[in-house]
Amino acid sequence: MADKQQELPKDAFEPLSDGSHLDNEKIAAPSLTFLRDSWRRLKKNKAAMISLIILILLFVVAFGSALIPSMNNVSTNPNLNNLPPRIPGIDIPGFNGTLVQGGQRINAYTGAAANHYFWFGSDYLGRDLLARTLYGTRISLIIAVVATFFDLTIGVAYGIISGWKGGKVDTVMQRIIEIMLSIPNLVVMILLLLILKPGIPAIIIAIAFTSWINMARLVRAQTLELKNQEFVLAARSLGESSIKISFKHLLPNLTSVIIINTMFTIPSAIFFEAFLSFIGIGVPAPAASLGTLISNGQKSFQFLPYQMWVPAVVLSVLMIAFNILGDGLRDAFDPKSRE
Template identity: 85%
Template sequence: MADNANKLPKDAFEPLSDGSHLDNERIAAPSLTFLKDSWRRLKKNKAAMISMYIVIFFVVLAFGSQLIPSVSNIATHPNLNNLPPRIPGIDIPGFNGTLVQGGQRVNAYTGDAANVHYWLGSDYLGRDLLARTLSGTRISLIIAMVATFFDLTIGVTYGIISGWKGGRVDTIMQRIIEIMLSVPNLVVMILLLLLFKPGIGSIVLVLAFTGWINMARLVRAQTLELKSQEFVLAARSLGQKPWKIAFKHLLPNLSSVIIVNTMLTIPNAIFFEAFLSFIGIGVPAPAASLGTLISDGQKSFQYLPYQMWIPAIVLSLLMIAFNILGDGLRDAFDPRTRE
């Protein structure tokens, strides 16, 4: 009787169709590549995304303004000098073309300036500060792109060769870097001024001389770690040439380090150019850069503060945006980041 009580009825089991059990092992989530997963992580970082939009905005505005004659015109108009910002349709002090004279706020756009609108004001020669600020931003971004180019060519190549070869070759290459680091960039710039005129060319030469060193050291350290990994040893065992291993195996695994360091190199190059232009050994007049605009604006800061505030705010936004974006990319490319 006990055995009959423990028996299950015949209808307790139903036969399974062929292959129906495979659905239990199916992966429902879509597969993600490394770049897609990094982009997903980056989108969750609100500060990094806002910084990316700010960078895109300035890049489009700086380079796109060349196609608009009214914005790219930086001709001098001595009769329209030192005018405050005036934006059509806005009646807010500081943006309606008024300034304080003798304790009273008066309209500065009279006479020849009655039908003129300088959205960010004009400088001591009557040049449009909006056009000059966009031109200075464009020069700063171009120099940053040149610094990025040297990082991606000289720095990455030097670091991979040094880390891959190792031994005496690595020792000699690292001693060369230490010697170059012992010479400050400002000293290199002054020495170049003895041979060349101040300008973008001299700044580019300085960046070409020392700007790639940090990238080379980071890539070398990562290469030393990666070259002992199993996938590299397998490629060497199969007889692949070193240059093919570098491009096919090392570079994809170094991409996160390269991208993050590149994003942090850009603000350093922008600040370096602005510093040189501010002290008078960078981009010469009449060309405008953010450094020269800040230098010109600080001379009349007490009476016309907008001439300094505007380029200073643009420079600060670019520096902060690139740094926050670089930090966000570092977290996005780090697979150990906890979500």
């Protein structure tokens, strides 16, 4: 007798839905580009973000002050010379217009200076140190921007060409760099002063002469590594030109190196300009830079320390902020460097 066919009850199975339940087991995250992923890592670095905010504020204040007439008024007034800092509403020694003379603290804002307020004090010619410090900061940042421009043009182009061509071309280009590195920047500056007048153009040319060399060497080293990668070889086999490969394949992969090195070039350029101005071969009077203000302030540092402390603190903040931000960018763009 044949076995009877067994039938399953109707409620043994339930119809499936439209498949939305499968999303519960899906592992997914929003897609991030290289720059977005680097920015995400940079935001986790509190020191780098604080430095970035400080630099943005310095840029805004320094260049925004050029639009304020009172901040551009640096005319001399011998009746208001060597006055200490005085800020309205603050009665703290060092910020209330008092100074120590003969062992006693006296109010320096008397007579013609009674109705004046110099937040950073005044110099030996009665000029507002706040206005001159903002002007000097603006000069230093302009020098930094110019150094960045030459880094991104001459340095990147030179490095890519040297690394891409290789062979004899690379050898000759690297020997030129070695010859230029053997000449100190100070010697270049002194030689330029024999041809040009001391000032910003001479400093810019001196920086343009050598500032791009480190960038060129780093870009060349990365180009030598990248040009043998599979994606570059594939592009060459498809007949793409060298220029197209440089812009489409090499530059995007060199972004991290370029940005990181640029952030370390800027403080070097600022310090170089301040050093030249400090020794008297930089920005000439009556113009001011941070180096000039520090040089003038150190002459009377024993009696009027604020005249040197103010520009020195601003210069130090600039240098430290750029270096900390550079370290943060290096960790963000190249996480392996932290290991």
